[in-house]
Amino acid sequence: MPHPLDADAVRTWCALALDALGRAREEIDAINVYPVADGDTGTNLYLTVESARSAVDAVFDAHATTGPTARPALPEAMRAMAHGALIGARGNSGTILAQLLRGMAETLAADAAGTAGETDEAAALRQALRRAAESAYEGVARPVEGTVLTVGAAAAGAAAAAEGDSAAVAGAAHTAARAALAATPRQLEALGRAGIVDPGGRGLVEVLGALERTLRGATAPAAPATDAGTRAWQAAGCRADPGEAAPADGAPAFEVIYLLEADDDAVHRLRARLDALGDSLVVVGGDGLWNVHVHVDDAGAAVEAGIDAGRPYRVRITHFGSARTTAAAAAREPVQRAVVAVVPGEGLAALCERAGATAVTVRPGEPPASGELAGAVRRAHAREVVLLPNDPALRHAAAAAAEQARGEGVRVALIPTRSPVQGIAALAVHEPGRRFDEDVVAMTAAAGATRHAELAVAERRSWTMAGVCQAGDVLGLIDGDVAVIGDGLAATAETVLDRMLAAGGEMVTLVLGADVPDAVAERLERHVRGGHLAVDTVVYRGGQHSPPLILGVE
Incomplete structure (x- = not known):
């Protein structure tokens, strides 16, 4: 028996989608070659939907405190799903999936679907899928066809032409998505060369399949099965394992993701700045909260751009470890490295020095000038220095000191720590024997996670x-x-x-x-x-x- 498009359907959809992605996760990870062959798209999509499900469950739990039969309305459940996906989005495809869900939530919240009959539900779902596809394209700086975007657009197009109830609309979207997925190797050279379909699109097919099963009345995870899209590209001679496919020479070395609290104007400027720094830029969200994803060579600059735009947090930086960076690391001679940390007390100074850092103790009411910080960098007697200001008021002085030291031949990385506890977290993961860039990335990630x-x-x-x-x-x-x-x-x-x-x-x-x-x-x-x-x-x-x-x- 068909299930109405209501809050309970959203909850079931989350559960079925998570189960489907859990079963397909390894397969999707194995076909991850674009834009970077890092083998984690399936895992990222699973974690994104897991966060969405947790948010929906939390809304239901909150309503349950008012009575055993209390339920949230469809708009509230859908907004929770989208918000949960946004704050838990992982990777390029997870971030785009979060935006697809946000687009659906915008439409379903506006229409308050699920209360006036099947015809209204079907119309609302058609509009929601169309808005989902549109918003996904809006979130990607440089859209590429043959990806999850293409699969989402095909699903929306088929839904718009579908007749019948909401289950029929979802079924049309799912069928079109599978067909679009099978065509992705012919649209994107990297996929065709590796003989696989787009992994993000593969994950979206699972999510849309879960929506169709929900609206057709499924209440428990379906038995494992190979979907038609998978069979189509396997029959065409595609393989499930791309082997040692690697990104093209010159591809960025790092993936940077963070949540950002900022207004629309600041995010508009951030998009332009990050687009100039790297590629695979996706900025999704709204209402003051955004999820930022970009591939860059300078991870610190990407994080600093977020700091200039607003308040970034949950910063995650991943080094892709491509062959070119590994070769460069092997060719580089070991160098002496130091950390300079600014702290407000003698106890913190002693703690930093025990960890191997040079400490600059701030005297009450007398913040250090750039010259004093540059002097501390010199006293470190190192060719490479990591500078931890540990106070937002010292950011400009620290930046000036870093520039001065660079002019003297010292390689300096400024990690924009805003508190001594962020500096402590960065020092805890500091490893002088690591490559300088890798050490800075690890320290930046630890500070950003605090x-x-x-x-x-x-x-x-x-x-x-x-x-x-x-x-x-x-x-x-x-x-x-x-x-x-x-x-x-x-x-x-x-x-x-x-x-x-x-x-x-x-x-x-x-x-x-x-x-x-x-x-x-x-x-x-x-x-x-x-x-x-x-x-x-x-x-x-x-x-x-x-x-x-x-x-x-x-």
């Missing part, structure tokens, strides 16, 4: 993003913005930690100021242990006079 907060005491009455504070109030700043106004240091820190850990985390770092008693750290450790299972806590005596407490969540 959310930071600090506690401060208000000096006067003022307006903040969390409301009006009075002199003497304890302020909890998360990623630089006031998020909590409290009475005591420990209690406010507990609230801040709960908010940060609500988004997930594996480790909490506490950096105690000079005047903060050990009892505060002990209380916060108990709080984390009691309320957040499987989260570890590490405590350092930073020795800084301000701020009294610095927090990090990785």
Whole structure:
């Protein structure tokens, strides 16, 4: 019996799509040769849909607290699916899939489908699939045919011409997608040369097949089967394993992905900047939250562009490890390397020095000038230096110091750390024996994966993003913005930690100021242990006079 297009259908669709991608994951990974042969498209799509399903389940769980039969409406469930996919999107294809779902959510939310009969449902689904294809093309800087975009467009075209209920529309879209997938080797040279279909399109076929099964009344994952699209390209002599296919010479070395909080104008400028830096650029999202994906040679520049546009987080940087970079690494002689870290206290300075870094201690009210930082780079006596400013206010001084040192023949990489806890995370993965670029990438990724907060005491009455504070109030700043106004240091820190850990985390770092008693750290450790299972806590005596407490969540 057909299933109506409602919130329950969205939940079932997520479950069926995740099951289908789980069964097809290895096959899709094996045919991943374009744009980079990194063998992870199936895994990326699976993780993207897994995040979408978790978001939908969370919406249902929230409604269940109001009554056993309470359900979200279709628009809310669809928006949750799209948002979950956006924040969990992995890789080029996962990012495009998130945008496809966002396009569907925009239309279904506007039409509030599923409440006025099958005819309205079918019309809404046709419009949703059309908007999905359009929005996917809009999100890709340089669309290429023979990819997931082509498969999505074919599905939308067939849906628009389909007659009948929503299940028939979904079936037409699925059938057209399989046919378009089989044609991709003839559209894209890299696929034809390797004898395979587009892996992103292969994943989309699974997602659309799950939608069709849902609307036809399926309630459990279907038995494993080889779909018609796969049979078509296998019959044409295509193979499932592309072997050692590699990207063309000159292809970028790194994949950079991050979530970005920014306005539309800033994202427009970011697109132009990243398009000049690399290729495979996909920027999707809206309403202030975006998922950015790009392939570049300069991963640091891609992250810095995001910092200029807004607030990037969940930064993931992957080195493709192509033959040309491996050969270059083998030809390079080992070099001496150093890390220079700016810190606000003697305890942090000692910690950094034990980790092998040169520390520059900030005196209260006297931030170091670029000349002082350049001097620290010189004192490191290294041909390669990683500079960690650990404070957004020092960014320009650090950039000027890096340029000065480069003019003196030192290779300097500036990682734009905004807090000492990000610097600690970067130092934790620092390996001097690694290639310089790889070391910088690993340190940048570790810093970007660390959310930071600090506690401060208000000096006067003022307006903040969390409301009006009075002199003497304890302020909890998360990623630089006031998020909590409290009475005591420990209690406010507990609230801040709960908010940060609500988004997930594996480790909490506490950096105690000079005047903060050990009892505060002990209380916060108990709080984390009691309320957040499987989260570890590490405590350092930073020795800084301000701020009294610095927090990090990785």
